[in-house]
Amino acid sequence: MQFSIQKASLVPPLQTAARLATGKSSMQILKYVKFSLSQENLTIEASDLEVGYRAVVPASAKADGELCLQAAILFKIVQSLDSDELVFKEDDRKVILKAGRSKYNLYSLPAEEFPNSIEPGLNVVEVDPSQLASILSAVRTAMAVGEGRYNLAAVLLEAQDGRIRAVATDGHRLHLQDQPSELNWDGGRLVPSKGVNLMREMLISTPPGEKVKLSVTGTVIGVEVGNESLTVRLVEARYPDYLQVIPDESNGKKHTLNRVNLKDALKRVSITASDKYAGAKITLTGEELILSLENPEVGNSKEVIPCHNPNPGAEVVVGVNWKYLAEVLSVMSSEDVDFYIADPSRPLLVQGPADEGFKAVVMPMQING
Numbered sequence: 001m002q003f004s005i006q007k008a009s010l011v012p013p014l015q016t017a018a019r020l021a022t023g024k025s026s027m028q029i030l031k032y033v034k035f036s037l038s039q040e041n042l043t044i045e046a047s048d049l050e051v052g053y054r055a056v057v058p059a060s061a062k063a064d065g066e067l068c069l070q071a072a073i074l075f076k077i078v079q080s081l082d083s084d085e086l087v088f089k090e091d092d093r094k095v096i097l098k099a100g101r102s103k104y105n106l107y108s109l110p111a112e113e114f115p116n117s118i119e120p121g122l123n124v125v126e127v128d129p130s131q132l133a134s135i136l137s138a139v140r141t142a143m144a145v146g147e148g149r150y151n152l153a154a155v156l157l158e159a160q161d162g163r164i165r166a167v168a169t170d171g172h173r174l175h176l177q178d179q180p181s182e183l184n185w186d187g188g189r190l191v192p193s194k195g196v197n198l199m200r201e202m203l204i205s206t207p208p209g210e211k212v213k214l215s216v217t218g219t220v221i222g223v224e225v226g227n228e229s230l231t232v233r234l235v236e237a238r239y240p241d242y243l244q245v246i247p248d249e250s251n252g253k254k255h256t257l258n259r260v261n262l263k264d265a266l267k268r269v270s271i272t273a274s275d276k277y278a279g280a281k282i283t284l285t286g287e288e289l290i291l292s293l294e295n296p297e298v299g300n301s302k303e304v305i306p307c308h309n310p311n312p313g314a315e316v317v318v319g320v321n322w323k324y325l326a327e328v329l330s331v332m333s334s335e336d337v338d339f340y341i342a343d344p345s346r347p348l349l350v351q352g353p354a355d356e357g358f359k360a361v362v363m364p365m366q367i368n369g
Contacts, residue, residue, distance in 0.1 A: 005058075014075045127213075128211070158187075169245070174242060176246070176358065256307070271301065
């Protein structure tokens with residue numbers, strides 16, 4: 001196997017492949033990227049058995065073939081090279097990489113050890129990449145992090161009755177984004193976090209005006225755009241009844257605040273926060289929101305910003321994790337946001353007039369003092 005390729009063609013897909021191949025699997029081959037050369041095209045593949053990535057880029061071939069190289073190491077090498085043209089030559093499980101005055105001798109593994117591709121479904125539809133990217137962006141920060149919570153370390157996708165909905169929750173907060181759509185499938189589909197993030201990045205990088213091919217089955221979701229494709233095994237687990245968590249707007253008092261002012265205030269009070277002391281106390285009156293954070297190891301901080309309540313009454317006090325609320329505000333675009341809260345023991349509902357179809361719920365937490 002021998003070929004030459006432009007660095008600019010290799011870096012983007014190799015970067016994605018390297019991200020996918022950095023998992024904690026005990027299978028050595030999953031840390032490798034597979035190169036398949038045929039008819040002036042180089043196919044690049046990476047897999048962690050749950051997510052599969054494939055890209056086809058042009059290459060000048062002298063001898064077709066297949067090989068596997070360590071993804072992370074190869075990406076670092078290629079990214080650092082100052083030559084535009086790279087030459088690969090395989091000889092008995094050793095690969096010589098030359099670029100300008102640089103030369104590397106790399107060990108490869110047989111392509112036969114690489115896992116089979118995750119095949120997408122046969123029912124393919126074209127979708128607007130910006131819409132799918134926007135709903136994933138709106139909810140992904142609320143996914144659970146860590147092992148052992150597979151059903152929550154995912155985004156629930158539902159498409160029916162002319163709407164597409166994405167939901168994510170880690171049990172402490174929930175993001176929901178709902179938009180009109182012609183997509184339709186029975187039941188929800190749970191897309192794991194790694195698949196969500198890689199899919200979102202692929203959608204965001206789609207050239208303007210270009211459509212994305214989407215396929216959804218009972219076990220796999222696939223996205224194809226241009227020369228790249230991503231296939232993701234869906235999480236087969238039960239998702240919690242998220243509708244029970246979302247408060248009814250009519251049962252809570254409405255408070256309207258400037259989103260940027262609140263976001264900046266949270267950033268300032270968080271200077272005294274820590275992982276252990278992340279609770280911020282919010283006191284809502286008819287005219288002000290008083291934001292305070294107490295950390296017995298550091299000190300305390302306090303911010304006051306204007307707040308409007310059309311039906312002022314007794315002040316409302318609630319404790320929330322400052323980071324969860326800040327992440328809600330970061331994915332919104334409304335100039336003003338509306339808080340709905342019934343009492344300190346009930347969840348806080350956040351919405352905004354310019355964020356159509358978006359709802360965020362932040363669970364309350366006990367704040368002393």
